[in-house]
Amino acid sequence: MGGESENLRKQHQEEIEHLKRQARVELEDARHQLAHELDALKLKVGSEQANLLQSLKDKDQAMSEMRTHNDALLSDLDRERTMKTHLQKQMDELVATNTSLEGTVRTLQAQVHFLESDSKQQSDSFSAMEARMQEALRSAEEARQKLIKEETERRVLFNKYQELKGNIRVMCRVRPVLGSPDDPVADLDYPDDKTSAQICVKGPEEKNSLGRITTKTFPFEFDRVFNPQIANEEIFGEISQLVQSALDGYNVCIFCYGQTGSGKTYTMSSPDGMIPRATKMIYDTVHQLKEKSWSYTMEGNFIEVYNEELHDLLTPTKDQKKLEIRHDEARRTTTVLNCKSVLLDSENTVELMLNEAEKNRSVAATKSNERSSRSHSVFTLKLIGENAATHERCEGTLNLVDLAGSERLKSSGAEGDRMKETQNINTSLKSLGDVIEALGAGQKHIPYRNSKLTYLLRNSLGGNSKTLMFVMVSPLEAHLNETLSSLRFATKVSYSQATTCSKDSATDKIPVRNRWKNADDPVAALTTRITHGDKAFRPLTDYDLGRILETISDGFDGAFHIADSYVTDVRAFAGQRGIASDVDAAREQADEWEFMVDAMDWEAV
Ligand SMILES: Nc1ncnc2c1ncn2[C@@H]1O[C@H](COP(=O)(O)OP(=O)(O)O)[C@@H](O)[C@H]1O
Ligand SMILES: [Mg+2]
Structure with a gap:
């Protein structure tokens, strides 16, 4: 009985050992299997990740291209806008030009009509224009001549005035x-x-x-x-x-x-x-x-x-x-x-x-x-x-x-x-x-x-x-x-x-320039002075001079009269006194006045 059990136990033992070995082999197999599967999985994950990165890069690239494109489009838009404003302006100008051209065309048309009509009115108008032009030319020349003559006259009068002053x-x-x-x-x-x-x-x-x-x-x-x-x-x-x-x-x-x-x-x-x-x-x-x-x-x-x-x-x-x-x-x-x-x-x-x-x-x-x-x-x-x-x-x-x-x-x-x-x-x-x-x-x-x-x-x-x-x-x-x-x-x-001047008057002590201040008639005063022996005109006042110049500018007759009577008076005075230097001085003055009258006559011609 004991051996049988021993055998049984041994049999069991062997069965257990066999089962254990079998289990170990199976476990090992399972482990291998799992490790293998893990590797395969890892590989798969790695490749998928790479794929994803690549696709991310592609997306980035695409996006930056889009941006560049967008910028180009924006600048195109700006250009187009500017061009549009410019064109608008040109168009406005063209419209204006057009309007004025239309006006010109109408005028030209009227002229063409007028020219085509070959009428009397046409030739009248031309001759009127011609006359107007001739008139303008003549008055321009007249004005020029007048300017030149006036300058000559101004010189004579101005310097006479200066001399009298x-x-x-x-x-x-x-x-x-x-x-x-x-x-x-x-x-x-x-x-x-x-x-x-x-x-x-x-x-x-x-x-x-x-x-x-x-x-x-x-x-x-x-x-x-x-x-x-x-x-x-x-x-x-x-x-x-x-x-x-x-x-x-x-x-x-x-x-x-x-x-x-x-x-x-x-x-x-x-x-x-x-x-x-x-x-x-x-x-x-x-x-x-x-x-x-x-x-x-x-x-x-x-x-x-x-x-x-x-x-x-x-x-x-x-x-x-x-x-x-x-x-x-x-x-x-x-x-x-x-x-x-x-x-x-x-x-x-x-x-x-x-x-x-x-x-x-x-x-x-x-x-x-x-x-x-x-x-x-x-x-x-x-x-x-x-x-x-x-x-x-x-x-x-x-x-x-x-x-x-x-x-x-x-x-x-x-x-x-x-x-x-x-x-x-x-x-x-x-x-x-x-x-x-x-x-x-x-x-x-x-x-x-x-x-x-x-x-x-x-x-x-x-x-x-x-x-x-x-x-x-x-x-x-x-x-x-x-x-x-x-x-x-x-x-x-x-x-x-x-x-x-003559020693016979008390006025000698009064400065000469004051003596004529109250003279009513400068020409008479002048004549009196000449007959009383003053030789120079210097002391006449501005008032006297103004009157004399006024007479002169009133007309050439007036000027001639003054100069002429002055010349006669001076000659008479110089003759009376019979003094050579007086005669010379008087003649010089007289000649100057005559010269002035000559200049006036010339102006009057
Ligand atoms: N009318 C004036 N107004 C201001 N400063 C004057 C005037 N007249 C003279 N002066 C001054 O007086 C000083 C003497 O004048 P200046 O002309 O040299 O005299 P002069 O030549 O007769 O010796 C100078 O410093 C000058 O600038
Ligand atoms: Mg000085």
Whole structure:
């Protein structure tokens, strides 16, 4: 029994072992199987993932292509839009053109109809047009001729008017107070603000014999007095007429006289002074005169008279040659040999000239300011005009002179060079005064040769020339004596003719210019003056002149009458007196009037 069970147990054991082995093999198989399946799965997943990535990339690519395409489309759209606006505009323009063309077509059609009609109306219309054109051409030519003639007439009348106003005029300018406000100011008064012709100076205090202190008031009267408020612009307004005369072929001299520091250089050559203003006006006028067939050449030179010697301010000192004065008696012109002339062909040339002069002056002297106040400087503009239509020619000169300081320098204290310099200034200023005085008095002999300055300017002083003397004064009390002496000098120059008229009347003491103020009839006044012995017309007032000019412009008969009766009166007067110089003076004046009447007759033709 025991063995059987043992066998059974062994059998079981073996069966168990076999089952175990079988199970292990099956397990192993199953594991293999599973591992295999896992690998297969892994492979499958990997490949699917790669596929997905690829398709993602493809999508990205597609999307960016879409974007590019989209951008291109957008820009296409923009272009199309712009094009559309442009086309719209073109279309609008075409519509407008079309409308106007339609109008033109209608007009042309009307013209075609008119032309086709070949009617009388057509030829009438042409001849009317032709007539109108001829008329327009004729009146244009007439206007041109009138313009040219008017200019000729204006020249005659304007310069006659200037002459009647006086070929010698004297004006006074008082400069403003400058620098320290504590400097005592002189008592200057301008009593007559209507004519602006008077100045009253309260003199320095004086003790009389009884020990009482008194002050005298000195009244002066000139053609015009400019108070300190008056600017260069207004001053130029007064002298612009003389600049016009120079353009019309006359010789003109404008002087600035006065003590050093009184404003001579400021008035003449500061940037808004008379020299730049005169040249500006000349340029402008020359431009306007082109219309009236006048063309001008303008030349300028700048000369310094120092110690009775001439120096060219436009040439550096080291290149200077000796300057020599040459006068052409017949043409009344003056040339200075070896002196540089500058053609003034542009508006800023004058500024360059002034700068050049300033440069040469400061090289010539260490103290250029001092030198310039001890010398005269003469700025000369030569103006030559020619008229292509009338073949008239005129040659005028404008001299702008900044004189040496007039302060009375005592020669006693000075020695050597300084004394010579002082004497030369005193002499030349005195001889300038003498020359103007002699001219005003109508003297036969004019002492031009007494100084270099008067000799240089001789053709611009006297005859038909026009002279303006500006006397400049300082407003300060410290300068009172110089002020009085300057004003006295100016008075002597201004009223020189008063002392030479007939001695038989008390009116001699009244400045001549005042005597005719109340004359009712200027022609009668004129005649009375002639018969009473006055030789010059200078003192007539503006009122008289206005009346005379009015008569002249009223008609040629009137002008002829005045001139004719004047000529007769002058001849009668000269005959009565039997004085040769009077006869000469009278004849000269008479001839001038006759010339004027001739010019008028010519205009009337
Ligand atoms: N009307 C004026 N207005 C302003 N300043 C003036 C006037 N006149 C002169 N001056 C000044 O006074 C000073 C002296 O004048 P300036 O022309 O040199 O005198 P002059 O040439 O007579 O010696 C200068 O500084 C100048 O600028
Ligand atoms: Mg000066």
